[in-house]
Amino acid sequence: MMRTFGVAVREGTTLVHDPATGLTHRAARTLPLGRLSLDADEVGRWPVVHPSACGGVTPVSVCWSPIVRCNLSCPHCLDDKNVRELGAHDRRRIARLIGQAGILGVDISGGEPLLLGDLADLADELSSAGCVASVTTNGWHLERRAAxxxxxxxxxxxSLDGPSALIHDGWRGKGSFNRAIDGIKGAVAAGLYVRIQTVLMASNRGFAQDLVRLAHHLxxxxxxxxxxxxxxxxVRLGGDGEMLSDxxxxxxxxxLNVPGGLSVRLRTRADAGGxxxxxxxxxxxxxxxxxxxxxxxRPxxxxADLALTGPDGSA
Incomplete structure (x- = not known):
């Protein structure tokens, strides 16, 4: 499958960032720089480079959460609900600054990003600067907004935390599973590349194979x-026995038994470090x-505010 990747050279190494998996690969051949259509199977065979080993003064990829608001209240949400949400003008400004920093990949998250009317414009701002852009969503509004x-x-x-409404809705709220499934179907039908993300916990680890089968079926x-x-x-779940070790x-x-044509990745806490x-x-x-x-x-x-180290060398 041909997909769009972000390509850049850092410290003499050609890096290829995959907006779907969030992984960065070391290219096995010479490539043009910028946004590039490549065969995903070929890229998947290239060595993975940990973000800490990518070089450069800024991160190879970032998560941007331009919205705090969400229609769901998930107990394992990583966002801080207490921060102030900037307006549309400042969102465009932030998108431009991220693009100017030489970032390869940006995952637009939240909150729930599909509540933003200007989401497509923000993605275009990033793309025009050479970034590849993904969106992480709970799927509730995806069917309506996919096109x-x-x-x-x-x-x-x-985000899908179980292969059935019984499991998923227990974490994310009644009706959220069916809305997410309808959203996935609508997005796939519209021609978007869709990937399922699952927070792996003690209570849903036994359903991992069923999730893989569902992802393939969809x-x-x-x-x-x-x-x-x-x-x-x-942070509230940390002491409840839900957190598995890496x-x-x-x-x-x-x-897991992974069907052909489907890719599976585990992002550990070590992978997310830094x-x-x-x-x-x-x-x-x-x-x-x-x-x-x-x-x-820092704000x-x-x-330069995205630099991996400060003026004094601190992280």
Whole structure:
């Protein structure tokens, strides 16, 4: 399958960022720079480079949460609901600053980004600067908005924490499973690349294989299992026995039977260490290593504010 990737050279190495999986690969051949259509199977065979080893003065990818508002109240949400949400003018300003910083990939999250009327415009702002842009959504409004995203975003990631309403709705609220499934079907039918994202916890680890089967049945490109991070709302779950160790999570994913044409990824806490987040108030945040805490760094006033280190060498 041909998809759009972000390509850049950092410290002499050609890097290829996949907006769907969030992984960055070391290219095995010479490539033009910028947004590039490549065969996803070929890219998937290239070595993965951890974000900390990508070089450069700014992160290779960031998560941008331009909205705090959400129609659901998930207990494992990573967002901080107490931050102030900027208006439309400032959202465009933040998008331009991210684009000017040499970032390859931006995942637009929230809150619920499909509540933003200017979502496609924000994605276009990033794309015009050479970024590849994905959207992470709970799927509630996806069926209605899928056609509006075509040609504007490079991947859509839908949060699904179980293969049935009984499991998923227990975490995200009544009706959320069916709305997400309808959204996935609508997005796939519209021609968008869709990937399922699942927060892997003790209570849903036994349903991982069923989620993989569902992802294949729905025509998605794959599943990313996210090791739960004790950040944001999810900090309350840290002591409830829901948090698997990276080793236990790896055992779950390694045991899966993955159908041909589907890709499966596990993002551990170690993988998420040092990851950069721009929140709705325009503040730059960064995960600790491993990602068990997140701290605010500075307001985003210019591209240099996304730097991996401060003027004094601090993170």
């Amino acid at each position: 509006q995203l075509v040609g504007h975003v490079d991947a859509v990631k839908v 025509g998605t490109g794959g599943v990313t299992f996210l090791q739960m991070l004790p950040i944001g709302e999810a 080793r236990d999570a790896r055992e779950v994913v390694d045991a 990851f950069t987040v721009v929140r709705a108030d325009g503040q730059v945040w960064r995960n600790d290593r491993p990602a068990e805490h997140i701290g605010t760094l 985003l006033h210019g591209p």
